Every structure is written in structure tokens, then in C-alpha cells.
Amino acid sequence: GDSVTQMEGPVTLSEEAFLTINCTYTATGYPSLFWYVQYPGEGLQLLLKATKADDKGSNKGFEATYRKETTSFHLEKGSVQVSDSAVYFCAHLKNQGGKLIFGQGTELSVKP
Amino acid sequence: GAVVSQHPSWVICKSGTSVKIECRSLDFQATTMFWYRQFPKQSLMLMATSNEGSKATYEQGVEKDKFLINHASLTLSTLTVTSAHPEDSSFYICRTGEGNEQYFGPGTRLTVT
Numbered sequence: 173g174d175s176v177t178q179m180e181g182p183v184t185l186s187e188e189a190f191l192t193i194n195c196t197y198t199a200t201g202y203p204s205l206f207w208y209v210q211y212p213g214e215g216l217q218l219l220l221k222a223t224k225a226d227d228k229g230s231n232k233g234f235e236a237t238y239r240k241e242t243t244s245f246h247l248e249k250g251s252v253q254v255s256d257s258a259v260y261f262c263a264h265l266k267n268q269g270g271k272l273i274f275g276q277g278t279e280l281s282v283k284p
Numbered sequence: 285g286a287v288v289s290q291h292p293s294w295v296i297c298k299s300g301t302s303v304k305i306e307c308r309s310l311d312f313q314a315t316t317m318f319w320y321r322q323f324p325k326q327s328l329m330l331m332a333t334s335n336e337g338s339k340a341t342y343e344q345g346v347e348k349d350k351f352l353i354n355h356a357s358l359t360l361s362t363l364t365v366t367s368a369h370p371e372d373s374s375f376y377i378c379r380t381g382e383g384n385e386q387y388f389g390p391g392t393r394l395t396v397t
Contacts, residue, residue: 261327
């Protein structure tokens, strides 16, 4: 069945380090792909999205490219800040029925 | 984007009582509403999908008699946790949207004592 797999956390980085959080998916067809961020005690916020192969989503210095050939949507940021500490969720949207399938989440902790 | 609100944002109730959580779509006609729950340090798990004016469709393992969902209008969906127990303590989140535009409520933290 459809699923999303993220790299396990927690990920601990120093400020200004490079970030990669891997995400791969299995799906029928060509789903839209999303990254959401959840700060402690809060709901989900959309970070970025891509709706078709080779699309690059970007926001606040974060980027992810929809790679159909590797069924991946890895999240990257060139220089993380302490304020980026949060849990990041990769998700794909099934075209039929509108179900959003989430990965297990990756906790990021950025130290000054 | 559309604004989705949830009420209450947090609630504490005693074991055995029922709690109603409201999800309002303020500027979007929410034909479909999805309800999730999230346990600490875990991902969001879809509980049920409701369409306005119809009965909700529940995911496997979710008790429909325990988690009552009403979606009587395009702006309001409610989730009632009946006879709540401590294991129902969780973060409950609603979502609506159309196509690639998805809107989440801010969540309701339920604690059952």
C-alpha cells in the first residue's frame, strides 16, 4: 500500500550546518508531495510542496525536489538555525479521496 | 489560504465522560474533513474521513461508536470522544482542502484523567 518513509531522528546539528532529511514514498500514480513542520505544542504548518516530477519546492531556505525515478523528496537546508528546531513530516497526497499519508516524522534539534 | 479553527484548543476531562471537539472552516467550504490523532513523539494517524451530510468513513481499528463524527454543514465538523479513557489522551487535528491546497486546524490537546 501507499506509504512514506523518513530517516529516523532525532537529528542534532550545530547552527549553520547543512541539513538533509531523507524521504521516500510508495504510491500508485503521481501523488503531490509535501513537507510539514511542527513546533513543540503546535499544529502542522506547510513548509513546501511539489506537485509533479522534477518540481522543486522551496520556502525559508528549505528545498526539496520531487524525484520520480527514486521516489524521493529529500528536504535540505544549507545553513540551519536554532529556530529550525522542530519535527518535520514528509507526506504525499493521494489523488483519489484526498488522503494525506504521513511519514513518521523526524525531530531536528539545532544547537547554538 | 483558508483558515480552520478548532475548539477547544485543550481540554481535560475525567475518565468516562464525553468530549466534543469542533472544527470550523472559516472561509472555505469544507466538503470533506479528515480527522487525525497524534500521540506524543508519533506521526499523525488518520482516524476518519467525513463528507458533508454523509456518514463518516473510519480507518481500520478506529471505533466508530467511540469517536462520533458529525459533518452537518460545510463549515463545521465535530468529533465527540465518548466515554473517554486515559488512553484516548492525544492531540486531535482536523484537515480539509481541495486538490493540493490543504488546511489544518491548530489541534486540540485532550487529556483524560
